[in-house]
Amino acid sequence: MISIKSEREIALMREAGKYNIKTFKEVEKYLKPGVTTKYLDKIVHDFIVKNGCVPATLGYEGYPASVCISVNDEVVHGIPGKRVLKNGDIVSLDLVLSYKGYHADATRTYIIGDVPDEVKALVEDTKGAFYAGVSCVKEGARIRDISRAIEDYAHKHGLSVVEELVGHGIGSKMHEEPDVPNFDDNNRTKLKAGMTIAIEPMLNLGSKEVVMADDDWTVKTLDGKPSAHYENTVLVTKDGYEILTGE
Ligand code: MF3
Ligand code: CO
Numbered sequence: 055m056i057s058i059k060s061e062r063e064i065a066l067m068r069e070a071g072k073y074n075i076k077t078f079k080e081v082e083k084y085l086k087p088g089v090t091t092k093y094l095d096k097i098v099h100d101f102i103v104k105n106g107c108v109p110a111t112l113g114y115e116g117y118p119a120s121v122c123i124s125v126n127d128e129v130v131h132g133i134p135g136k137r138v139l140k141n142g143d144i145v146s147l148d149l150v151l152s153y154k155g156y157h158a159d160a161t162r163t164y165i166i167g168d169v170p171d172e173v174k175a176l177v178e179d180t181k182g183a184f185y186a187g188v189s190c191v192k193e194g195a196r197i198r199d200i201s202r203a204i205e206d207y208a209h210k211h212g213l214s215v216v217e218e219l220v221g222h223g224i225g226s227k228m229h230e231e232p233d234v235p236n237f238d239d240n241n242r243t244k245l246k247a248g249m250t251i252a253i254e255p256m257l258n259l260g261s262k263e264v265v266m267a268d269d270d271w272t273v274k275t276l277d278g279k280p281s282a283h284y285e286n287t288v289l290v291t292k293d294g295y296e297i298l299t300g301e
Pocket of ligand 1: 110111112114115117122131148149150159160252254
Protein backbone atom coordinates (compact mmCIF):
# COMPACT_ATOMS: atom_id res chain seq x y z
CA MET A 55 0.00 0.00 0.00
CA ILE A 56 1.33 3.39 -0.96
CA SER A 57 0.28 5.96 1.63
CA ILE A 58 -1.49 9.18 0.64
CA LYS A 59 -0.50 12.01 2.96
CA SER A 60 -3.08 14.27 4.57
CA GLU A 61 -2.72 18.07 4.44
CA ARG A 62 -1.38 17.94 7.99
CA GLU A 63 1.24 15.36 7.05
CA ILE A 64 2.22 17.30 3.94
CA ALA A 65 2.69 20.44 6.05
CA LEU A 66 5.02 18.53 8.38
CA MET A 67 6.99 17.11 5.45
CA ARG A 68 7.35 20.63 4.04
CA GLU A 69 8.81 21.70 7.39
CA ALA A 70 11.15 18.70 7.43
CA GLY A 71 12.24 19.60 3.89
CA LYS A 72 13.05 23.16 4.94
CA TYR A 73 15.19 21.93 7.82
CA ASN A 74 16.94 19.50 5.49
CA ILE A 75 17.91 22.29 3.08
CA LYS A 76 18.93 24.60 5.95
CA THR A 77 21.27 21.85 7.11
CA PHE A 78 22.87 21.65 3.67
CA LYS A 79 23.39 25.42 3.68
CA GLU A 80 25.10 25.13 7.06
CA VAL A 81 27.43 22.25 6.18
CA GLU A 82 28.32 23.80 2.81
CA LYS A 83 30.27 26.46 4.73
CA TYR A 84 32.71 23.77 5.86
CA LEU A 85 33.15 21.93 2.54
CA LYS A 86 36.76 22.76 1.76
CA PRO A 87 40.00 20.87 1.21
CA GLY A 88 41.43 19.80 4.58
CA VAL A 89 38.16 19.06 6.36
CA THR A 90 37.51 15.53 7.62
CA THR A 91 34.26 13.78 6.79
CA LYS A 92 33.81 13.12 10.51
CA TYR A 93 33.82 16.86 11.21
CA LEU A 94 31.15 17.40 8.54
CA ASP A 95 29.04 14.73 10.24
CA LYS A 96 29.37 16.55 13.55
CA ILE A 97 28.25 19.84 11.96
CA VAL A 98 25.24 18.09 10.41
CA HIS A 99 24.34 16.24 13.61
CA ASP A 100 24.53 19.29 15.86
CA PHE A 101 22.58 21.50 13.43
CA ILE A 102 19.78 18.94 13.03
CA VAL A 103 19.42 18.49 16.78
CA LYS A 104 19.60 22.24 17.44
CA ASN A 105 16.62 22.68 15.12
CA GLY A 106 14.49 20.15 17.03
CA CYS A 107 14.80 17.49 14.32
CA VAL A 108 16.10 13.93 14.49
CA PRO A 109 19.01 12.63 12.36
CA ALA A 110 17.24 9.67 10.76
CA THR A 111 20.23 7.67 9.54
CA LEU A 112 21.96 7.64 12.96
CA GLY A 113 21.40 4.11 14.27
CA TYR A 114 19.29 3.11 11.27
CA GLU A 115 20.05 -0.59 10.86
CA GLY A 116 23.25 0.16 12.73
CA TYR A 117 24.45 2.99 10.44
CA PRO A 118 26.72 5.12 12.69
CA ALA A 119 26.32 8.71 11.39
CA SER A 120 23.89 11.59 10.75
CA VAL A 121 24.82 11.97 7.08
CA CYS A 122 26.15 9.51 4.50
CA ILE A 123 29.33 10.94 2.94
CA SER A 124 30.57 9.26 -0.23
CA VAL A 125 33.73 10.46 -2.00
CA ASN A 126 34.76 9.90 -5.66
CA ASP A 127 34.26 6.19 -6.48
CA GLU A 128 32.02 5.74 -3.43
CA VAL A 129 28.44 5.61 -4.67
CA VAL A 130 26.41 5.74 -1.44
CA HIS A 131 26.43 5.08 2.32
CA GLY A 132 30.03 6.15 2.94
CA ILE A 133 30.72 6.39 6.67
CA PRO A 134 32.18 9.69 7.91
CA GLY A 135 35.61 9.22 9.45
CA LYS A 136 39.21 10.37 9.30
CA ARG A 137 39.19 10.88 5.54
CA VAL A 138 40.33 14.38 4.61
CA LEU A 139 38.73 16.07 1.59
CA LYS A 140 41.21 17.30 -0.98
CA ASN A 141 41.24 19.39 -4.13
CA GLY A 142 39.79 17.36 -7.01
CA ASP A 143 37.39 15.26 -4.93
CA ILE A 144 33.68 15.01 -5.50
CA VAL A 145 31.68 14.35 -2.36
CA SER A 146 28.04 13.45 -1.94
CA LEU A 147 26.14 14.23 1.24
CA ASP A 148 22.99 12.14 1.66
CA LEU A 149 21.00 13.63 4.52
CA VAL A 150 17.78 12.31 6.05
CA LEU A 151 16.09 13.97 9.03
CA SER A 152 12.69 13.79 10.62
CA TYR A 153 10.59 16.59 12.08
CA LYS A 154 7.65 15.63 14.33
CA GLY A 155 7.87 12.12 12.91
CA TYR A 156 8.03 13.04 9.20
CA HIS A 157 11.08 12.56 7.02
CA ALA A 158 12.91 14.56 4.38
CA ASP A 159 15.67 12.92 2.33
CA ALA A 160 17.99 14.78 -0.04
CA THR A 161 21.44 14.34 -1.56
CA ARG A 162 23.82 16.81 -3.16
CA THR A 163 27.16 16.05 -4.79
CA TYR A 164 29.75 18.80 -4.37
CA ILE A 165 32.93 19.50 -6.28
CA ILE A 166 35.96 20.30 -4.13
CA GLY A 167 38.27 22.64 -6.04
CA ASP A 168 39.15 21.68 -9.60
CA VAL A 169 38.06 18.50 -11.32
CA PRO A 170 38.38 17.31 -14.93
CA ASP A 171 35.58 18.44 -17.27
CA GLU A 172 34.15 14.92 -17.51
CA VAL A 173 33.76 14.75 -13.72
CA LYS A 174 32.11 18.16 -13.67
CA ALA A 175 29.72 16.93 -16.35
CA LEU A 176 28.99 13.79 -14.29
CA VAL A 177 27.94 15.93 -11.33
CA GLU A 178 25.85 18.32 -13.44
CA ASP A 179 24.22 15.57 -15.48
CA THR A 180 23.23 13.62 -12.36
CA LYS A 181 21.29 16.68 -11.23
CA GLY A 182 19.89 16.93 -14.76
CA ALA A 183 18.77 13.30 -14.56
CA PHE A 184 16.84 14.07 -11.37
CA TYR A 185 15.03 16.92 -13.16
CA ALA A 186 14.33 14.73 -16.18
CA GLY A 187 12.72 12.22 -13.82
CA VAL A 188 10.78 14.66 -11.67
CA SER A 189 9.35 16.44 -14.70
CA CYS A 190 7.29 13.29 -15.39
CA VAL A 191 5.65 13.40 -11.96
CA LYS A 192 1.92 14.11 -11.74
CA GLU A 193 -1.22 12.25 -10.78
CA GLY A 194 -1.80 9.40 -13.22
CA ALA A 195 1.82 9.08 -14.38
CA ARG A 196 3.52 5.74 -13.77
CA ILE A 197 6.66 4.97 -11.77
CA ARG A 198 8.26 3.68 -14.95
CA ASP A 199 7.85 7.09 -16.60
CA ILE A 200 10.21 8.54 -13.99
CA SER A 201 12.61 5.59 -14.28
CA ARG A 202 12.74 5.73 -18.06
CA ALA A 203 13.29 9.49 -18.15
CA ILE A 204 16.26 9.18 -15.79
CA GLU A 205 17.73 6.22 -17.64
CA ASP A 206 17.36 7.87 -21.06
CA TYR A 207 18.90 11.10 -19.80
CA ALA A 208 21.86 9.24 -18.26
CA HIS A 209 22.55 7.21 -21.37
CA LYS A 210 22.25 10.26 -23.63
CA HIS A 211 24.97 11.86 -21.53
CA GLY A 212 27.21 8.79 -21.67
CA LEU A 213 26.67 7.79 -18.04
CA SER A 214 25.65 4.47 -16.53
CA VAL A 215 22.88 3.90 -14.01
CA VAL A 216 23.41 2.08 -10.70
CA GLU A 217 20.66 -0.52 -10.36
CA GLU A 218 21.28 -1.96 -6.91
CA LEU A 219 19.93 1.10 -5.11
CA VAL A 220 16.67 2.88 -5.88
CA GLY A 221 14.47 5.80 -4.85
CA HIS A 222 11.56 5.16 -2.53
CA GLY A 223 8.37 6.33 -0.92
CA ILE A 224 8.93 8.42 2.22
CA GLY A 225 6.82 9.82 5.05
CA SER A 226 6.49 8.68 8.65
CA LYS A 227 9.16 6.16 7.67
CA MET A 228 12.39 6.88 5.81
CA HIS A 229 11.67 4.08 3.34
CA GLU A 230 8.12 3.38 2.22
CA GLU A 231 6.53 1.90 -0.86
CA PRO A 232 6.97 2.24 -3.79
CA ASP A 233 10.50 1.63 -5.07
CA VAL A 234 11.50 4.28 -7.61
CA PRO A 235 14.26 2.74 -9.75
CA ASN A 236 16.50 4.82 -11.99
CA PHE A 237 16.15 2.28 -14.80
CA ASP A 238 13.05 0.91 -16.46
CA ASP A 239 11.79 -2.15 -14.61
CA ASN A 240 8.35 -1.87 -16.16
CA ASN A 241 6.67 -0.67 -12.96
CA ARG A 242 3.20 0.42 -14.06
CA THR A 243 2.08 1.64 -10.63
CA LYS A 244 0.27 4.95 -11.02
CA LEU A 245 1.09 8.02 -8.96
CA LYS A 246 -1.66 9.76 -7.01
CA ALA A 247 -1.79 13.25 -5.53
CA GLY A 248 -0.57 13.14 -1.91
CA MET A 249 2.07 10.46 -2.46
CA THR A 250 5.57 11.48 -1.40
CA ILE A 251 8.62 9.91 -3.01
CA ALA A 252 12.39 10.33 -2.99
CA ILE A 253 13.83 10.39 -6.51
CA GLU A 254 17.57 9.75 -6.44
CA PRO A 255 19.66 8.98 -9.51
CA MET A 256 23.10 7.49 -8.81
CA LEU A 257 25.12 7.73 -12.01
CA ASN A 258 28.60 6.44 -12.87
CA LEU A 259 31.23 7.76 -15.25
CA GLY A 260 32.35 4.22 -16.03
CA SER A 261 30.39 0.99 -15.85
CA LYS A 262 27.27 0.51 -13.75
CA GLU A 263 28.69 -2.31 -11.61
CA VAL A 264 29.17 -1.69 -7.90
CA VAL A 265 30.77 -3.57 -5.00
CA MET A 266 30.39 -3.47 -1.22
CA ALA A 267 33.41 -2.22 0.72
CA ASP A 268 34.89 -4.03 3.73
CA ASP A 269 32.95 -1.82 6.17
CA ASP A 270 29.74 -3.48 4.89
CA TRP A 271 28.13 -0.09 4.25
CA THR A 272 30.03 1.82 1.59
CA VAL A 273 28.97 0.96 -1.96
CA LYS A 274 31.72 1.68 -4.51
CA THR A 275 32.07 1.45 -8.27
CA LEU A 276 33.73 -1.77 -9.39
CA ASP A 277 35.99 0.05 -11.88
CA GLY A 278 37.04 2.75 -9.40
CA LYS A 279 35.66 5.57 -11.55
CA PRO A 280 33.65 8.37 -9.93
CA SER A 281 29.94 8.27 -9.16
CA ALA A 282 27.49 11.10 -8.41
CA HIS A 283 24.16 11.20 -6.59
CA TYR A 284 21.35 13.78 -6.49
CA GLU A 285 18.11 13.40 -4.56
CA ASN A 286 15.03 15.27 -3.44
CA THR A 287 11.84 14.43 -1.58
CA VAL A 288 8.91 15.15 -3.89
CA LEU A 289 5.15 15.53 -3.37
CA VAL A 290 2.89 14.31 -6.18
CA THR A 291 0.11 16.81 -7.03
CA LYS A 292 -2.85 16.76 -9.43
CA ASP A 293 -0.96 18.56 -12.18
CA GLY A 294 2.63 18.00 -11.28
CA TYR A 295 4.86 18.00 -8.24
CA GLU A 296 6.33 20.02 -5.42
CA ILE A 297 9.95 19.51 -4.43
CA LEU A 298 9.91 19.48 -0.62
CA THR A 299 13.68 19.73 -0.29
CA GLY A 300 14.04 22.38 -3.00
CA GLU A 301 17.20 24.46 -3.44
N1 MF3 B 1 19.29 8.50 2.13
C1 MF3 B 1 19.46 7.08 2.08
C2 MF3 B 1 18.35 6.54 1.21
O1 MF3 B 1 17.92 7.16 0.36
C3 MF3 B 1 19.38 6.53 3.41
C4 MF3 B 1 20.64 6.12 3.96
S1 MF3 B 1 20.44 4.58 4.53
C5 MF3 B 1 21.33 4.38 5.90
O2 MF3 B 1 17.87 5.50 1.32
F1 MF3 B 1 21.10 3.17 6.25
F2 MF3 B 1 22.58 4.58 5.63
F3 MF3 B 1 20.94 5.18 6.80
CO1 CO C 1 16.68 8.22 -0.34
